[in-house]
Structures are given as C-alpha cells and as structure tokens.
Amino acid sequence: MNLKVPESITFAKTGFCPGCGHGIAIRLIAEVMEEMALTEKLLAVVDVACSSLAIDMWRFDTVMAAHGRPIPTAVGVKHIRPENPVMAYFGDGAAYNIGMAETVHAALRNDNICVFVVNNSVFGMTGGQMAATTLPWQKTVTSPYGKDPKKYGTLDITKVIGQMDIAYLARGELSGAAGIEQSKKMIKKAFEKQLANEGFCLVELLSECPTNLGMAPVDMMKHVHTAMAGYFKPGEFIDKGGSGR
Amino acid sequence: MGSSKAVLDSSRCKGCGYCVEECPKDALFFGKHTSDKGYTTVELNEEACIGCGVCYRVCPDYVFEIVEATE
C-alpha cells in the first residue's frame, strides 16, 4: 500500500493549532479531488474564520468570503462557472449562526454546490465563544457555568434542513481512522452529486478544536467520538440520487 | 501489508499525539526530539510498523507517507 498526501497540499507551515481537525478535512478534500481528477477545476470558497487558513495549505483556486457568507459566494461562483465543481468550506459558527439564513435558503433553492461544515462546537477563531452547536452544559468562555439548555438550544442541522428537497445531507467525524475514511466517502459522494447536477449537498464534519475546548488533543479527539458524535449522530440523512433539479 | 512502512517528516509534527494513540502496533512514541517550532515530535519504531496507514489518516499535519517496500 502506498499513501501520499496529494500534490495540491502545499505543506506550508499553517496557523492551525496542534490537533486541529481542519487539517484532516483539508487532506480529505484534496484526496477526493485528486481521485476525481478535479484538482485544477475546483473553485473553493472559505470563510474569514479558521477555515481561512486553508488558503495557504491547498492549491485550489480560492475565494475568501465575508464571515458566514461562503454559501452565497459559492452560489454566485457556481452561476458564473457552472462547469466547475464549487464548494463552500467553513465552520459551524459561520454556517449555523451568522450565516444560517444563507444556509437555509440555499438548501431551499437546492443550489447545486457542496457545503462542508467543520463543526467543532464553538467559534474557534475568535477564542471559543458559545455557538448554536455548543452541547448542553458545555463550558465555553461565554458560558462559563455550562450552556443551560433551558435558555439556549443546541442546533442539529439535520433537524433544520432534513426535510428539504436537497440532494445530500450527511455527517461524519474527523476522529479515528474509520470515522475519517467514512467522512471521505461522504465528501466524494457530495462532489459526485454536484457533477450530476443533483443540487445542494451539505456534509458536516465533527471536528477537534483542542485550544478552545481546553483539552489535550487526544482527549479532544475522543470527545469528538463520544460526546459530540453521541449528540450529533453521524450518518447519511438525505441521499436523493438522480432526481435532478 | 507487512511490506509497507510509514515514513515520517517529523519537522511538520505538532505533537498532538493522535498517531501515537491510534497506531495498532504501538510503533509511534514521543522521545526527546523537538521541532524548530518547539513541539515534541513523534518517532517511529520501524520494526514494529506494519504499514497499515492509520497514522497517515489521523495526522492533521501530513507527517506520514506509507511506502511499499521494493525488495
């Protein structure tokens, strides 16, 4: 067996913290693009949060959108370049807090783009504030006694857009080799669906942010598999296949 | 599978420990090596490695390559 990180990875020394799941997600996308011979065609849109650091790590043509707006930006890019695969790559705070309206309406329109949401349960870049995805009783800098579920809900995207007429909705975890391989299959399926013009594909990737959860990376990796994947169940929730747009 | 081996570029390692935790053969460990960034970097006991690729898959910093032995 030979395994080698794709040519599209630059190996630039990035700002990602030790154990950050973004690095894993980026490799998976790069591998899928290599396998599908799309590396030079992919048009990527990232956010200003920690996903912005991907710009130095991959050799994809990339646009950086305003915080929370990679989806409308990607929709615009897709309208102009319908032949190219287009993805929005960003965090849960951007996708489900500040950019939630855009996320829901792109799903409602079944826009033909791939959306990859790296869910680390906090606002990472700004220092670990509570997000919609923060688990009940999880402590953050803005919920020092834990997130009280009576005051704040916890947002599961599959319950929001899970009944909509979209092409694909899945959740994987960036924890452990098996979970990571499963996530890669989901990413690949999403791109295949975009190429088949099936419409909106969203893959959420449960991810590590050891810095802001105040955990040693290995403990954080286990937390993703136990607490986070326990609450946010991994799986495929919508897999339409060929229904067209 | 036994003919493949992990090859490391430990200068990229940030010492998260995912590979050490997940390697099924306990072939990876932290010793005294540190990188120019100051991270304690992972080391490989090549004898124990079976080239399974788990380290390649879990590493967020692209330290590993799995190479098939030619002989």
Ligand SMILES: Cc1ncc(C[n+]2csc(CCOP(=O)(O)OP(=O)(O)O)c2C)c(N)n1
């Ligand atoms: C319009 C706007 N609002 C808020 C911010 C501040 N801000 C920058 S990054 C960020 C949080 C990002 O969290 P998330 O989207 O979950 O991504 P992560 O950094 O965790 O990968 C916030 C609130 C901003 N830059 N622009």
Ligand code: SF4
């Ligand atoms: S703050 Fe969190 S999400 Fe951002 S680079 Fe560090 S570990 Fe990754």
Ligand code: SF4
């Ligand atoms: S290839 Fe497998 S056995 Fe070898 S170091 Fe990596 S995880 Fe361990």
Ligand code: SF4
């Ligand atoms: S997973 Fe990668 S970065 Fe983390 S300790 Fe192992 S080699 Fe270093």
